[in-house]
Amino acid sequence: MSSPWTRVEFEERLRALGSRYHIHHPFNRMLNGGRATPMQIRGWVANRFYYQVAIPQKDAAILANCPDREVRRDWVQRILDHDGFELGGIQDEGGIEAWLRLAQATGLERKEVQDLRHVLPGVRFAVDAYVNFARRAPWQEAVCSSLTELFAPEIHQQRLANWPEQYPWIESQGLDYFRQRVSRARRDVEQGLAITLAHFDTHALQQRALEVLQFKLDVLWAMNDSMAQGYGVS
Numbered sequence: 706m707s708s709p710w711t712r713v714e715f716e717e718r719l720r721a722l723g724s725r726y727h728i729h730h731p732f733n734r735m736l737n738g739g740r741a742t743p744m745q746i747r748g749w750v751a752n753r754f755y756y757q758v759a760i761p762q763k764d765a766a767i768l769a770n771c772p773d774r775e776v777r778r779d780w781v782q783r784i785l786d787h788d789g790f791e792l793g794g795i796q797d798e799g800g801i802e803a804w805l806r807l808a809q810a811t812g813l814e815r816k817e818v819q820d821l822r823h824v825l826p827g828v829r830f831a832v833d834a835y836v837n838f839a840r841r842a843p844w845q846e847a848v849c850s851s852l853t854e855l856f857a858p859e860i861h862q863q864r865l866a867n868w869p870e871q872y873p874w875i876e877s878q879g880l881d882y883f884r885q886r887v888s889r890a891r892r893d894v895e896q897g898l899a900i901t902l903a904h905f906d907t908h909a910l911q912q913r914a915l916e917v918l919q920f921k922l923d924v925l926w927a928m929n930d931s932m933a934q935g936y937g938v939s
């Protein structure tokens with residue numbers, strides 16, 4: 706039997722899977738390289754809305770499966786991040802609302818995004834696979850599957866750096882979602898990584914963690930494949 710990697714080595718292996726992140730997908734490279742048409746951007750925004758609304762359901766599934774109160778206390782924050790909240794005079798509109806404002810900034814109507822009419826079958830299948838995985842898998846595996854967020858700050862920063870120049874017709878306020886996510890993704894990753902490094906502590910479990918992260922990378926990749934087919938890539 707092989708011995709487990711040290712935590713440092715294990716984390717390096719997880720991070721190495723970043724080479725398969727959707728930041729490298731031709732559809733994303735087109736989007737963030739300034740070559741997308743307004744129709745392609747709107748298609749992406751409307752389809753990604755389905756991912757945005759699924760995330761809190763996915764996180765609720767993790768909470769439902771997790772018997773550890775300390776973990777739940779931290780994890781519940783993710784649902785508030787996306788759904789928003791109003792508590793003791795403090796109000797946060799949440800990420801889903803911010804995404805709808807992004808949609809409006811690209812020229813989409815709220816209604817046509819909210820009713821999911823533009824969501825492509827492949828995007829729906831991929832996102833549903835993620836939520837169903839979180840419902841059925843051991844909660845630590847579902848936590849591990851969220852670790853694509855290790856690579857997310859860079860993709861959000863790419864958009865913040867390039868979109869205003871490349872797509873000046875999108876109002877800058879529409880990009881608030883990406884501004885919010887940079888710090889929130891870093892905080893999420895700290896938490897998800899701590900749980901993953903502690904739980905997956907044998908060679909077999911560490912291999913399993915890599916498979917789980919690859920599954921989630923595939924979800925994001927498949928979404929992009931589907932959008933590339935639906936809207937074209939240049």
Ligand SMILES: O=C(O)c1cc(C(=O)O)c2c(n1)C(=O)C(=O)c1cc(C(=O)O)[nH]c1-2
Nearest residue numbers: 760850851852853854855856857860861886
């Ligand atoms: O724009 C992106 O490319 C991107 C990717 C990911 C990701 O890597 O899963 C997330 C997000 N954005 C995001 O905004 C977000 O809130 C988020 C939550 C999660 C998750 O798995 O819990 N991933 C992501």
